[in-house]
Amino acid sequence: MLTEIKPKENWKKRLHEIIYEADTPAGKLFDIILLIAILLSIGIVMLESVNTIGEKYSFELNIAEWIITILFTIEYVIRIISINKPTKYIFSFYGVIDFLSTVPKYLSLFFVGTHSLVALRALRLLRVFRILKLGRFIGESQSLAKALKASKAKISVFLFFVLIISIILGTVMYLIEGADNGFTSIPRSVYWAIVTLTTVGYGDIAPHTPFGQFIASVIMILGYAIIAIPTGIVSSEMVKHSDVGLNTQSCPNCAAEGHKDDAVFCYHCGHNLHD
Numbered sequence: 001m002l003t004e005i006k007p008k009e010n011w012k013k014r015l016h017e018i019i020y021e022a023d024t025p026a027g028k029l030f031d032i033i034l035l036i037a038i039l040l041s042i043g044i045v046m047l048e049s050v051n052t053i054g055e056k057y058s059f060e061l062n063i064a065e066w067i068i069t070i071l072f073t074i075e076y077v078i079r080i081i082s083i084n085k086p087t088k089y090i091f092s093f094y095g096v097i098d099f100l101s102t103v104p105k106y107l108s109l110f111f112v113g114t115h116s117l118v119a120l121r122a123l124r125l126l127r128v129f130r131i132l133k134l135g136r137f138i139g140e141s142q143s144l145a146k147a148l149k150a151s152k153a154k155i156s157v158f159l160f161f162v163l164i165i166s167i168i169l170g171t172v173m174y175l176i177e178g179a180d181n182g183f184t185s186i187p188r189s190v191y192w193a194i195v196t197l198t199t200v201g202y203g204d205i206a207p208h209t210p211f212g213q214f215i216a217s218v219i220m221i222l223g224y225a226i227i228a229i230p231t232g233i234v235s236s237e238m239v240k241h242s243d244v245g246l247n248t249q250s251c252p253n254c255a256a257e258g259h260k261d262d263a264v265f266c267y268h269c270g271h272n273l274h275d
Contacts, residue, residue, distance in 0.1 A: 001269040015250060019075075034075065037204055041068045069105040079255075085269075088254040147237035152251035156231050162197070162226060169193040169219055173212060176231045238269045 048054040051119045054061070080086040089095045099107070148155075149202035166199050166206050170190030177183040182205040183192065192205045196219045207213050265272055 012082055015078065016250070019060070019079055019159045019253075021254060037068050037071055041065065041072075044068070044113070065105060069102060072098070081083045083251075083255045083269075084253040085255075088256070088269075092255065144234070144238060147234050151233045151237045155230055158229055158233070164199060165222075166190050166193045169197070169215070173207065173215065175236050176209060176212045176215070177207050183211070193219065196220060197223045197226060 017024055021027045033075065044061050047056070048061050078096070079089055079095075089101040090099070103157060167186075167190055171186055173192060174183045174186050174189035177189075183189045188205070195202055195205075196216055201220075207216050211258050215263055251266035251269065251271055251273060254269045256266055258266035263273060
């Protein structure tokens with residue numbers, strides 16, 4: 001009985017390594033081909049949106065898109081059958097994106113306009129981090145999320161302070177410049193203060209009086225200091241929440257990713273990662 005199951009398990013394990021991981025040459029090649037297909041598909045959709053190209057090469061572009069869609073359909077099915085718990089992949093972030101990026105072409109047979117949803121495939125380009133073995137950047141993004149969560153109280157107070165400053169400065173500029181210079185109301189003046197404080201400077205509203213220009217100069221200089229404050233808050237929290245680097249290991253049971261380098265068991269389901 002064991003000898004009959006073992007070849008199947010070996011085949012399934014090998015397929016899982018190629019499809020879900022980028023630690024082997026076959027896995028890297030698969031992901032590179034996948035990314036090329038994604039880019040080609042997005043390029044086709046973009047070309048179809050150009051009237052002159054879409055009308056002249058509509059047949060060729062349609063055939064190419066059908067070929068790519070069939071390839072993505074095969075890939076989606078293989079991803080489902082290569083893990084022990086298919087529902088974990090189907091309802092995961094990538095599983096939903098893979099499904100949404102495959103069905104629009106089929107829906108275009110029955111509904112008009114859904115083909116444009118193929119642009120959702122752009123989200124699948126996130127797998128580039130696995131191909132380039134930039135797993136450590138995924139770990140850093142998790143550290144950043146933890147840092148933002150830990151510093152949310154400080155950042156909230158800071159944003160509230162910036163809002164108060166913007167309201168005060170906007171009101172002052174409304175009194176100084178007035179409607180003749182474009183500051184027709186306090187909300188519009190507050191909008192100008194926010195745009196100036198963030199150093200964006202659209203230029204749709206500008207002070208004309210010397211005193212107003214002086215205040216605007218002070219706001220611009222103040223803006224540089226304000227931008228630096230949240231950076232310092234988050235940076236200090238990131239130092240506290242630095243984590244161990246993550247790799248591209250994917251659980252063969254539930255397809256969970258983002259395991260630590262020294263992980264032996266899946267953090268999600270407890271399955272042995274090296275079975």
